[in-house]
Amino acid sequence: MTEKLGTGAKMRRTPSTPKHVQERPSRFTLIELLVVIAIISILMAILLPALKSAREMGKRISCANLEKQLYLVFLNYFDDNAGNFVNSMAGGGNEDNLFWYYIQTS
Numbered sequence: 001m002t003e004k005l006g007t008g009a010k011m012r013r014t015p016s017t018p019k020h021v022q023e024r025p026s027r028f029t030l031i032e033l034l035v036v037i038a039i040i041s042i043l044m045a046i047l048l049p050a051l052k053s054a055r056e057m058g059k060r061i062s063c064a065n066l067e068k069q070l071y072l073v074f075l076n077y078f079d080d081n082a083g084n085f086v087n088s089m090a091g092g093g094n095e096d097n098l099f100w101y102y103i104q105t106s
Helices: 019-023 029-079 096-105
Strands: 002-004 010-011
Touching: none
Parallel strands: none
Antiparallel strands: 002 010
16 A cells, blocks of 8 residues: 655555554654754854954954054154154144054044
């Protein structure tokens, strides 16, 4: 005896197995799908704060690196110019010297 299932596959039913066992197609049920979605959303809720804190740590490290680079620039300038520190009015006191203008306004 051959029966047609909803997926298009034909299965032969033996007398010893119940009819409902062989007729069930291998598909996900709505409950199984909802459980998987719930598990994924729980994992995302757990991992997102950790990713956010890692991103903030990266921003802090980047900022500290930029501050260190500026410190080294000023220190090298100080050493190369006989102990004279950077003049804030370099370039004649106008905004033509954009690097110093940027340093003053930051």
